[in-house]
Amino acid sequence: MLMRAGFTDEDRVIVHSPESKHPLIGEYEKGARKRAPGLGVPWTRQNFHFIQTSRVFRLVVCSFRRYLLLTEATLCHNMSTCILRAPVSKGFSLQFATTFAKKTSCYGVQRLGSTAAPQPQVCIVGGGPAGFYTAQHLLRSHKGVQVDVFEKLPVPFGLVRFGVAPDHPEVKNVINTFTQTARQDRCGFYGNVTVGSDVTVEELKQAYHAVILSYGAEGSRSLGIPGEELSGVHSAKDFVGWYNGVPGNKDLKPDLSAETAVILGQGNVALDVARILLSPLELLKKTDITAGSLEAIADSRVRRVLIVGRRGPLQVACTIKELREMINLPGTQPALDPRDFQGLREAVQDVPRPRKRLTELLMKAALEKAAGKEAEREWSLRFLRSPTHILPSPDRSRAAGIRLAVTRLEGSGEHARAVLTGEVEEVECGLIVSSIGYQSLPIDPAVPFDLRQAIIPNRMGRVQQAPGLYCSGWVKRGPAGVIATTMNDSFDTARSVLEDMESGQLDTSTPRAGACALHTLLKQRGVTPVSFAGWEKIDAVETARGREVGKPREKLVDVRDMLKVASL
């Protein structure tokens, strides 16, 4: 039996009760007879059976044709009564025990390999690119480590699902590599668990050898100007969350009834927002944009989008692929002012190629007259403008305009600074989207947090003054960069963790319970984790619904719907 489950004579097993961190049942070793306290069942090799179903080992102790299934939540004697009532076939019924095990959740067993090989337990907080890339690197580099990813939402993948624009499906291909990682035996996924409230970081530190914080940036930088709270003003994070199906943003109801929309910030996220506002409906409806936002955009009267930045064309933060996309957007035309580009041709001769090509593309778009019929929709980049006030409508119920101070540049190149000139101008608009950056938030008092920089203070991913705590991704470096940047960063943090395991800085000699320790706790708190298999059910429903309407998927936007599907 032991052989069948892949164990050898050399294996040692420690069985935990999730209620306590210490082994409850005792240890089994080859040939040894040990008493199992509380069971009164002598433990011999013949009595021991292991079943491996998906990623968890179920332990069934069989003695005198009585089967006891040890699960995490129930005490042994309850279980034994339960099983005794079930039909018991002659010899050991592996099939029965397997079925039974699948119906209950059993986390009571931690398998140890040979006594020499450690099985460090690592917990990752956050199931986005940072979390998964960190997990991937750890699992590849260490053959014994068990990695558990905790995620606040029932669905994984973070900004790959909720940030990448619907019309950029190729960027989402990384989900395939994350899926491979999550499906590994030594990787666990626990969705619908909010670290900081459902379980504390202190509790995670008890259960795991290392805790890696990769929870990204769920807030956004505020403008800090009067009128920011008026209806009609949104952060880009919320607007993007709205069209990408973030459950918390589904009721955003942005006002798309005015002709002009103003976007503050000139990065790639700003261009994403502009593009979604102006894209032809025929293109949008084939993407995974949410049904609710598609409906609102279909009724949108937005025809003109101003993308405003404090500095000049040479400091624009967006990149060339996204700009090219904007310039070629069907049904729209750029309305760039050639005067903004005077003298720039000479200025870019010596700058690095990426900046040079980007500026040349901008100049070309500014100077070329649009061929053929003028397009119905228009977008422009407004440089050297800094917002000072958001102006209310006469009844003060919503935003109706924005006052922009004119700036000039001091210095040049990437580090030029915008300085106010004293001039102002006003623009009438019905929608203002502030795209000036995401921002991380502190989630637990046990984790040091630098409020000024809005990151977790760390060195090479090791959280300062907090042994056993690490961080990766945006919460470590700040909310900038693309998936590939985060990938590299996550690999760096994983390397720090591995180094510390190797050097003994991280003591992995005493086994820790890992997820076993938390299962009862979460249940007591009324939290039902969603496993990766649960996400795959949600995934199947979303793709099936998408197929019906010609979209890659129709996202579920309500957490209750997600939980319902996951538990089917």
Added chain:
Amino acid sequence: MTAAVTQRCLLLSQSLLLRSRSMISKQTPLRTLRGQRHTACGFSRAFSSSTGTLRSEDKVTVHFINRDGEKITTEGKIGDSLLDVVVNKNLDIDGFGACEGTLACSTCHLIFDENIFKQLDPITDEEMDMLDLAYGLTETSRLGCQICLSKSMNDMTVSVPEGVADVRQAADMGLTPS
């Protein structure tokens, strides 16, 4: 190859692509999913994969110098892209080809020898847009997903540059973790 065979192969690969595109939503193993790459070498690969065992004339030897200096020598089919080679041979290059050959990242960035670089197919605007964001860019850099193996590349050496970070970060971020 006659024109008729060429046409049939094109149709075959197109229908395979269409059918397999609709399968992406199902839980297909990563390999199949990866097969939907839009590399510059799509046609020849579809053709070669429909034949049986390949003759040695259809293969070239490629050496990869990994980030840690380790040399990995492998074989690739003529017509396959360098991304195909890394994936098919499961080479241990961390984080290579994140976007699976769709020109949406720069993680397949490779550095070529001068003499090989000169004979490569000219770079498109789309490739250059992404290459420009690659970390450690050199004069002989290209994206591996766009470079198709040819006979003349036999025994060539390519290097994986240090770090695959994309440089698309906010210009005025100024945040430095302590």
